[in-house]
Amino acid sequence: MSNSLYEFGMIGLGVMGRNLLLNMADHGFAVIGFDKDTEKAKALETSATAGTRVKGVVSLEEMVGQLQRPRRIMMLVPAGKPVDDVLESLRPLLEPGDIVIDGGNSHFTDTLRRVDGMKAAGFHFMGVGVSGGEQGARTGPSIMPGGDQEAYSHVKPMLEAIAAKVNGEPCVAYLGKGAAGHYVKMVHNGIEYAIMQLISESYRMLQAAGLNNDQLHQVYKSWNEGELQSFLIEITADIFLQDDDKSGKRLIDVILDKAGSKGTGKWTSQEAMDLAVPVTIIDTAVSMRSISAYKDERVDASKVYAEPKLPVSAETKLFIDQVKDALQFATVMCYAQGMAMLHTASSAHNMDIPLAEAVKVWRGGCIIRSLLLGTFYEALKSAPEVPNLLLNKAVAEIVKSKEHNMRAVIVQAAQAGLPAAGFMAALSYFDAYRCETMPTNLVQAQRDYFGAHTYQRIDMPGSFHTNWQHH
Ligand SMILES: NC(=O)C1=CN([C@@H]2O[C@H](COP(=O)(O)OP(=O)(O)OC[C@H]3O[C@@H](n4cnc5c(N)ncnc54)[C@H](OP(=O)(O)O)[C@@H]3O)[C@@H](O)[C@H]2O)C=CC1
Ligand SMILES: O=C(CO)[C@H](O)[C@H](O)COP(=O)(O)O
Numbered sequence: 001m002s003n004s005l006y007e008f009g010m011i012g013l014g015v016m017g018r019n020l021l022l023n024m025a026d027h028g029f030a031v032i033g034f035d036k037d038t039e040k041a042k043a044l045e046t047s048a049t050a051g052t053r054v055k056g057v058v059s060l061e062e063m064v065g066q067l068q069r070p071r072r073i074m075m076l077v078p079a080g081k082p083v084d085d086v087l088e089s090l091r092p093l094l095e096p097g098d099i100v101i102d103g104g105n106s107h108f109t110d111t112l113r114r115v116d117g118m119k120a121a122g123f124h125f126m127g128v129g130v131s132g133g134e135q136g137a138r139t140g141p142s143i144m145p146g147g148d149q150e151a152y153s154h155v156k157p158m159l160e161a162i163a164a165k166v167n168g169e170p171c172v173a174y175l176g177k178g179a180a181g182h183y184v185k186m187v188h189n190g191i192e193y194a195i196m197q198l199i200s201e202s203y204r205m206l207q208a209a210g211l212n213n214d215q216l217h218q219v220y221k222s223w224n225e226g227e228l229q230s231f232l233i234e235i236t237a238d239i240f241l242q243d244d245d246k247s248g249k250r251l252i253d254v255i256l257d258k259a260g261s262k263g264t265g266k267w268t269s270q271e272a273m274d275l276a277v278p279v280t281i282i283d284t285a286v287s288m289r290s291i292s293a294y295k296d297e298r299v300d301a302s303k304v305y306a307e308p309k310l311p312v313s314a315e316t317k318l319f320i321d322q323v324k325d326a327l328q329f330a331t332v333m334c335y336a337q338g339m340a341m342l343h344t345a346s347s348a349h350n351m352d353i354p355l356a357e358a359v360k361v362w363r364g365g366c367i368i369r370s371l372l373l374g375t376f377y378e379a380l381k382s383a384p385e386v387p388n389l390l391l392n393k394a395v396a397e398i399v400k401s402k403e404h405n406m407r408a409v410i411v412q413a414a415q416a417g418l419p420a421a422g423f424m425a426a427l428s429y430f431d432a433y434r435c436e437t438m439p440t441n442l443v444q445a446q447r448d449y450f451g452a453h454t455y456q457r458i459d460m461p462g463s464f465h466t467n468w469q470h471h
Contacts, residue, residue, distance in 0.1 A: 006032040006055065008158060009063050009073040011086055013040040013056065016103065016130060017076035018047070019137035020162065025052035027161040032056075034063040064093040071098040072155055074128075079106045079263075087114060096122035099151045103130045105264050108179035108186060108271075108349075115147060115179070124151035129185020131366035132164065140164035142366030143172035144188070144358070146180030146351070164365025171364040176351035183345060184358050187338045190268025190282040192232075192367045193261075194334040197285035197422040199236050202327050204418055205409070208312045209319050213240040213250045219320055228328055230370030259289040268341070277344045278432075279337040281330065284425040308417040319412070325405035328372075330426035332399055335368075335376060336389040337429065343387050356380035372398075390433060399430070 010021040013035035021033045021044065030053035033044050041056030048054035057063050064071060071094065075086050083102055090100065100123060102111065111127035118125035129144030130137065143163050145152055152174055163172040175184050206216055220237035224230070244251040265286045272279040291298070313319030339355060346353040359380055363373045379392035389395045410427055413420035432438060447453040449468040457464060 004066075005068045006030045006053070006066050007068055007072065008032075009034065009067050009071065011035075011060070011063075011073060011075040011090070012077035012082075012104075013037075013044050014076065015134050016137050017074075018044055019134055020074070020076065020103065020130065020141070022048055022052075022054065023138055023140070023162045024158060025049065025054045027158075029053075029158055029161070032063050032066055034058070034060050060089055061093055064090070069095065069097070070124075070154060071095070072101075072158070073099065074101040074103045076103045076130075079104050079110070083110070083114070087118070091118075091121060091123070094121075094123055097124070099124040099126070099148075099154055101126045101128050101145075101151075101155065102182075103128050105129075105185060105189065105262065106182050107267055108183045111147075111179035111182045124148045124154075126151050126155075127179045127182035128159075129181050129188065131185065131188055131362075131368075133367065136164065136365050136367075140171070140365050142361050142364060142369070144175050144181045144184045144361060145172065146175045146182070146184065146353075147178060149174065164369075166360075166364040169360070171361050171366070173354070173357040173361050175358055175361070176346065176353040178349065178351050180346075180351040180353050183349070183351060184342065184353060186264050186267050186271070187342055187345075188362065188366060188368055189264035190272075190279060190341075191334050191338040193265035193268075193285040193289070194279075194281040194337070194422065195230075195232055195331055195368060197281070197288050198327055198330045198334070198426070199232055201413075201418075201420045201422050202323050203236070205312060205323050205413060205420070206320065208416055208418055209316050211316075211320075213252065216240045223324055223327075227371060228324065228331070230331075230372070231367060232370075256295070257292055258295055259292045261286070261289050265289070268338075271345070272341050275341065275344050275348055277337075277341045278429060279341055280425040280429045281334050281337060281422055284421045288419070288421055308415065310415050310417075312412045312416045312418070319409075322405040322408050322412075325402040326409035326423060329399060329402035329406040329430075330423050331370070331372065332389070332395060332402075333426040333429055335372065336395070339376070339380070340388045354384070356384055388433070390430075403430075 007029045008024055008031045010017045010033040013033045021031045025031050026049050032055045034057050035041050036058060038058050041058050044056035045054055077083060077086055083106055106127060115125050126147045130141050132141030140163060143159050159172045160170040163170040175181055217237050217240040220233055224233045224237055239252055242251040244254050247254050269283045269286050342353055342355055356377055359373055359377045362368055375394055376389055379389060379395055386392060406427055410423055444455040448455050448465055452465050454463045454465045
């Protein structure tokens, strides 16, 4: 094989594709990238580190022709039709045994379909989740590969080289069969939505307690130096210091409160509903992004329904500490819901996801990286079959130590009329999950009353129906 050939090819030189490819080049791999936009192909070369071997082209044929066999090609294009379009253009150029990786946020059912289609044509196709955003892609993302093991063996050295490292270990591991890579990434994003929602609610609570942007910066910065340490808290602290060059104000104060989304959080909720796994904080986060879009209606409603004018707390320092504990409590619930979903999905979709490995891969490089993941990793390593992290002793200790302040914050937020649906969902989930006897016996009675749907009894086996109208 000629040395002039490239070791890895990338299709789509946008935010993720460009940075991931440059990261590979920085680790000594000869890489070539394709984008239909000439400027992006040129920008790839101009932003490469001196001494690295990087080429940008605007012809897919040229890129494929200059790759070592079996070809290793990743695409980082928007999910959906663009991925199918790329595969359609690529297939006539490939040879049997070539490996194609979709590193974008594709829906796992699309990935399963593409795996089958590519396999029938003699090619390897893998769905690989990548997280870390622009900076992570460039310097060390978290990488979630799944599916074709043979294909993985061909790209493993590269993925391990470019991934983030925690304690010297790369944040990449084989995460299961089929579309497991994209599945784990989808749930990662669901957790991401949920934690972001909680942090935004904590921001509103602290504002209500009178904190200005400098004080908010200080609070989140100090939280990031303790048990709440995480990427999302770290960037939150930074955000409050950012000036806006257009208005002279802090940028956060001129950003419209309508949250966008590309769909992965919604997919997590939809899929969790199908699996009958409760991920209530993720559901709430998706709904809160939806309600945020109703800006005009919210403005109208705010004139109809005045905010209760009650202060959140008489003592600011105490309240900040309570919010901190509540945030930690609720964040644990987010991970617990996400991991419970993966636990069920692993067998329901025949993916065999190694849950401890998934958590290990999230410890560095990704958007939901946090100190807590170390505790969860130890928990899942010692008891991989535990259906819910809340059943682990070390996790339970954290939850119990924060429970009192969680309840105190919910009471204050409710009295002050603050939107705290994420926090409330977290506490409600906890209170239902730890409830030995739920009031759902009444739901069963109602179902049987109006629809003869039958019920089970606590004192004898079997299925029963009662002719309720006669009572
Ligand atoms: N941005 C992020 O933080 C993260 C993104 N992702 C996922 O990675 C994927 C890529 O995202 P990102 O890099 O941000 O997106 P960008 O929009 O920055 O880049 C997408 C690239 O895909 C190219 N492209 C679009 N359509 C086609 C097509 N039909 N054929 C060929 N190329 C096409 C675009 O080319 P052109 O502009 O020239 O049309 C562009 O270069 C998405 O699935 C995204 O969800 C995953 C993790 C983090
Ligand atoms: O995958 C990601 C991070 O992990 C992307 O940044 C994702 O696009 C974020 O989702 P959304 O745009 O829906 O907020």
